[in-house]
Amino acid sequence: MSMGGFTMSNAPLLEHFTEVVGYKSGLVLARDRLLAMIDEHSTEAAASLADAEGATHLDSVKHEELVAFLLFKVGVLSSPRAGFPSSDVYRQFKGDAAAAPLVDPIGERFYAYLETETADLSPGDAEGVNPWLVEIHDAYGDRGADVALAYLRAMLQYQLRQPSARFRHREWRDSRDLDDLFASENLRTPHGRFFDQRFIEYLARNFDDLDQIHWRQFEGMAAEHFDRQGFRVELGPGRADGGVDIRVYPTTPDPELPPLILVQCKRQRAKVASAVVKTLYADMAWEGAGSGLIVTSSELSRDARRVCRARSYRVAAAERPTLRTWIEAMRRAPL
DSSP: BBEEEEEHHHHHHHHHHOOOOOOOSSEEOOHHHOOOOOOOOHHHOOOHOOTTOOOOEEHHHHHHHHHHHHHHTSSSSSSSOOHHHHHHHHHHTTTTTTGGGGGHHHHHHHHHTTTTTTTTOOSSSEEEHHHHHHHHEEEHHHHHHHHHOOOHHHHHHHHHTTTOOOOOSSSSSEEETTTHHOOOOOOOOOSSSSSSSHHHHHHHHHHGGGSSSSSHHHHHHHHHHHHTTTOOOEESSSSTTTOOEEEEEESSSSTOOOOOOOEEEOOOOOOOBBHHHHHHHHHHHHHHHHHEEESSSSSSSSHHHHHHHHHHHEEEOOOOHHHHHHHHHHHOOOO
16 A cells, blocks of 8 residues: 555456445446556556456556446446535536536535535425525525535535445446446346336437447337337337337226337438338238338338338337437436
8 A cells, every 4th residue: 555545466456346336236336348448547557457367556546536436437427527515516517607606605504514414415305495505595595505506416426426326316226337338138127117217327428339239129128118108118029020120009007909109220320221111010010010110220221211111111210329318317316
């Protein structure tokens, strides 16, 4: 150990980062993926840590910055910066003529509040708003409440990115390997019906990784979207499904009603060919479905669009930009 820092063998140090990120995000990072993320933040640190037999020195600031960046990369933090709460609030309201003068006096009251036995960093719960926020609103109005809420959020972020703090924003009932998103057909999770919420948080931050996720996870993501829209969703077995990946039904319990939408999922880089449209339309006619939808990480080909127009097929497409909006709508706001 040294003043303000430490030196540790690389193997246990990488395990340390895996444990911290896993505890705070619920996602377990494999060694190669962890090193790739570290490399985005510091090529020097990644090169040092890649030596399995070596050791790496980190001062306390770089240690905290690296943890903050990793939590940002997996979608837990809204910013990779590792700063003190007051600094974050100053930056947020700098140049705001109405709120900036309130930062200092509310900050003094905030730190005094933290020293009380009743200090609570949550904005509120089902019972109502945090009493301290109410107190600040009564004293400083709406803009004062905005500043006070920023202090609460900044302190939560500060605690979350502290490597040694046993604090996490959400209580995960299990841990999940991030590599499952890319390599596993397993959709079972206590944090979503068809698709793991932690994968949603990750994709919201790393949307371009959509091209590499497992095709079954891609189907699960689409099914999760419709489920959260309030439809009754039937996800096919994934293999030998007859070409229909998802059936979307109205919420009525009538089992005789046909699907509202038949969904075909295509996680691919190439544009979707017209043959896919024709096959989906044939399935719609057979099942009496109201419409069809092709969900794709790419887009329809020109021929596919032409077929839809020329034959008046009731087939639409949720293409890459639409999928980004789906992911954003399903994510939970990061700290």
